[in-house]
Amino acid sequence: MTFFTSWPVERADQQINMKQLLAFTKKEFYQVIRDKRTLLIMFGLPIVQIILFGFALTSEVKNVHLIISDNSKDVNTLQIINKIKASPYFSVDESVMGYADIEEAFKKGTVKSALIFPSDFGKDLVHSGKAQVQIIADGSDPNTAKTIVNYLTAIINDYQAQLSPAAGLTYKIIPETRMLYNEEGNGSLNFIPGVMALILMIVCTALTSVSVVKEKELGTMEILLVSPFKPFMVLISKAIPYLVLSIANFTVIILLSVYALDVEIKGSILLLFMESALFIITCLSLGLLISNVTASQQTALLISMMGLQIPTLIFTGFMFPLENMPWIFQAISKIIPAHWYYLIVKSVMLKGLGFEGVWKETLILIGMTTVLLSVALKNFKIRLS
């Protein structure tokens, strides 16, 4: 028997989808594992990024929404409050909130800083020359929180100096600061969700788009399209290996964060994984979309890297506080998927919120993914006819 015998063979219209999918996925894994460059990007990038971003980034804040709870209501507190109001950094909200209400507002994220005067503030200051005031800031964004605390402390110190008369008597106001959610002001806490968003975005989008475009360049895509393998399945089988690899990658980042940077994961790890899988699918869809509109690997890489990395860096809000940006930038941030994923990870990982705290962001991500994926699939089909 030789290779050239008994031709042709009638192949029934059997269900061959599963077999095709298996063959394709297997091939895709072989290719990824043999491509040292891809592996380096995939697993080298998180380590480099985490080291790079480990250095805290300073940032300036303006017009911070500050809650003042004045339980003393005396001439001193009034003077301090007026001083704060006069500064351009804060927009003051003098609501009569109890501590529990303030804590709740922080959890919701509507408030980033608060100043609390205890009820005997004025009395203490006049009688003993010493009084305490509490400053609370949202430490899950440590750069902003530190700046807020510094500004408030400076204003209080300034007032204290003003108050102390030339004649011997000194007054001392002791600000007691508290960083909610990140008591130690640990900078790495904040950038880890950002780096996670960034890395998943780059790895998933760039690698998927490049791997599809590569097949176009080599001419193998043509062969696949002539085969009975459906275009839809081509895209799906391209996505599966990268989904698996990205989840592995995500695990590496989490392990690095926990064991190398001492980050405590407050919320449910399962929820974090599910949300991340969702975001990975968003990025894969974006990668497929990019591969539809580009014909060379270089272009695909350029769009994925330059076109996505920089907006991700800027608009997620982990490097530069979004509060300071013009409204147009803030509006743009709303259409960046990474922005929503960043919010989700921050809430789950740092604040320990459950699904009820992130369902809105999750829905937005699901919506974005659906749109991206259906556009990618539709474009892919149009190209064929």
Add this chain to the structure above:
Amino acid sequence: MDEEKVITCKALSKKFGDFYAVNEITFDVNKGEIFGFLGANGAGKTTAMRMLCGLSFPSSGEATVAGFDVYKQQESIKKNIGYMSQKFSLYENLNILENIEFFGGVYGVERKEIKERSALLIQSLGLEKEAKKMVGELPLGWKQKLAFSVAIFHRPKIVFLDEPTGGVDPVTRRQFWDMIYEAAATGITIFVTTHYMDEAEYCNRISIMVDGKVEALDSPANLKSQFSVHSMDDVFYQLARGASRSAD
């Protein structure tokens, strides 16, 4: 003419805007035939071939491939044809066996059959020692023979070869054509486009496309006597000279 027809085309056209890339071509291809599909670049060969392979819809006209309609049964067509393009089309970072396994799997060939026939294939190509080598490390001639074998691995009724011997030396080209003959002898139909006129001589029948139309269709010997010339080169030259579309 009782010969079984595996490809039939009647006034098949493809229009892009006002431009007829393929203008009412009509021809039949018989079972087991080696059918040469010739034409200068831009004559419409590739567009015609894409319609027959189920990659694009015709604008008008009729055609069947392996008994299936090109409008309605593209999926069935795809199952019954093989395809090898002018660009090299195997995965360079997979070894020979993995490539066979992949393409076999995509065409739904049973695992057992893949195993048996890939061994036969490697044996017939004399590649036993290279079976585990990455395809990228093989010389071009071997790659092309392998690509052809992979294109017919699932034993299709028809195989479409789009300029399969581009950039290959004459000796390897000759060997490649030996393989084509061997395959054709088993009943598989070969539909091949080429630029080399010596290869045109190897075909049972050839058609020559000029400006989207089929201008000549017969056996090489008949065409030569029809145009009173001695070589296919001259036949082609006489036809292509009148072309209005520029060749690149």
